[in-house]
Amino acid sequence: MADLLTQAAYTAFQLGKSNFALAHKNAANQVRKFINPSSQPPIQPLSPNILQLIQQKYQQLLETDWQDAQSGIYPPDLLFDNPWEDFLPTYAAIWQDMPQVWDRALQKNYQDFPPDIDTEGYPKYYLQNFHHQTDGYLSDKSAALYDLQVELLFNGMGDAMRRRVLAPLKQGLTEAFPPxxxxxxxxxxxxxxxxxxxxxxLPQASLFGIDLSPAYLRKATRLLSEIPGELPQLVQGNAEEMPYRDNYFHGITSVFMFHELPAPVRMQVIAECFRVLQPGGVFVICDSIQVIDSPELQVMMENFSTMFHEPYYQNYINDNLVERLEKAGFEQITNQSHFVSKYWIARKPKSGADL
Ligand SMILES: C[S@@+](CC[C@H](N)C(=O)[O-])C[C@H]1O[C@@H](n2cnc3c(N)ncnc32)[C@H](O)[C@@H]1O
Structure with a gap:
């Protein structure tokens, strides 16, 4: 009975987030149209069949998120995790920022960095206003808005999609290594x-994070220092060339990054993950769905790259990451799909000495 009530509460919580996100997108469209009727991006309408399929995938993800918590992959509390204390100020800040975002989109101004943002030393492909985001990834303001923007984009399912890396990660670690x-x-x-x-x-694990954005790392440090347990070691660096020794990690995850990399960089990052992973270790990637396994959702993928500045997304949705993983040396590669995300689970072969 208690479980049923908790599941009902979780479903209601997610539905609330989803309805809020849909109402927000609708309001934003209306205001944008009112301010400048010709500023609407030329997006294609979604057929009733596509909307039904998306709804089914949404329900399946809710069910999987619930079941994984029930089976102990993570504590059920995590299902309700939400940065409530930041919600209202962040939501207000998103609206305040919106006219600049629309203007940037209209002007096709994709490298809009004010003089106080230090752009020295970053790869060229990174110096973009991804999603027309103010300051790209390079300011505290951008970092402050980002989490809520992701939840609005994914109708409240961003965290549920992130949590899908946990089951394959845990399973891969349990199979390969003693506790x-x-x-x-x-x-x-x-x-x-x-x-x-x-x-x-995995409360006992030592955790590490790497990202190019100092501002996003600052926000991560604040979030992670609030939770009990060893503080994750965060490093500012490029995933193409990571400051870790060979064969160091038992598991590696990466969420929502590969679609923002040019194809050769995608390959380099995969090779670098292979280098720093221990033999037998598990690598889990989460990113957008691709055309090959969701051809019926291609319209939605095309709308995404029309509405948001995502310069490498069109290439990404047709890229063969299995081939890239194999080329780097990974094996036992499997895929999953949850809602609008896709997962690659790969193993680094055990060395001769481990067999
Ligand atoms: C869409 S965000 C995803 C962030 C996070 N994983 C999440 O789930 O929200 C993309 C992230 O990739 C980082 N990034 C992009 N290129 C990178 C690179 N070459 N090396 C390290 N981080 C990079 C950005 O700074 C940004 O934080």
Missing amino acids: KPLRILDVASGTGRTLKFIRAA
């Missing part, structure tokens, strides 16, 4: 939400 202190790296750790979930699922 000694494990080292887990989250590549492109952003504001730290995936690391927070990994900490809850």
Whole structure:
């Protein structure tokens, strides 16, 4: 009975987030149209069949998120995790920022960095206003808005999609290693939400995060220092060339980064993850769905790149990451899909001495 009530509460909580996100998008569209009727991006309407499919995938993700908590992959409390104390000021700040975002989109101004933002030393592909985001990834303001923007984009399912890395990560670690202190790296750790979930699922593990954005790392540090347990070690650095020794980590995760990388960089990051992973270790990638396994949702993927500045997304949705993982040396590669995200689970072969 208690479980049923908790599940009902979780479903209601998610529905609330979803309805809020849909109402927000609708209001934002209306205001944008009112201010400048010609500023609407030319998006394609979604057919009733597509909307039904998305609804089914949404329900399936809710069910999987609930079941994984029930089976002990992570504590049920995590299902209700939400930065409530920041919600109202952040939501107000999103509206305040919106006219600049629309203007940037209209002007096709994709490298809009004010003089007080230090852009020295970053790769060129990174110096973009991804999603028309003010300051790209390079300011505290951007970091403050990001988490809520992701939840609004994904109708409240951003964290549920992030949590889908936990089951394959835990399973991969359990199969390959004794329960000694494990080292887990989250590549492109952003504001730290995936690391927070990994900490809850694997309280004894030593956690590491790497990201190019100092501002996002600052936000992650604040979030992660609030939770009990060893503080994750966060490093500012490029995932193409990570400051870790060979064969160091037992598990590596990466969430929502690969679609923001040019194809050769995607390959380099995969090779670098292979280098720093221990033989037998598990690598879990979470990113957008791709055309090959969701051709019926191609319209939605195209709308995404029309509405948001995502310069590498069109290439990403047709990229063969299995081939790239194999080329780097990974094996036992499997895929999953949850709602609008796709997962690659891969193993680094055990060395001769381990067999
Ligand atoms: C869409 S965000 C995803 C962040 C986080 N994983 C999440 O789940 O929200 C992409 C992140 O990738 C980081 N990033 C992009 N290119 C990178 C690179 N070459 N090395 C390290 N981090 C990178 C950005 O700074 C940003 O935090």
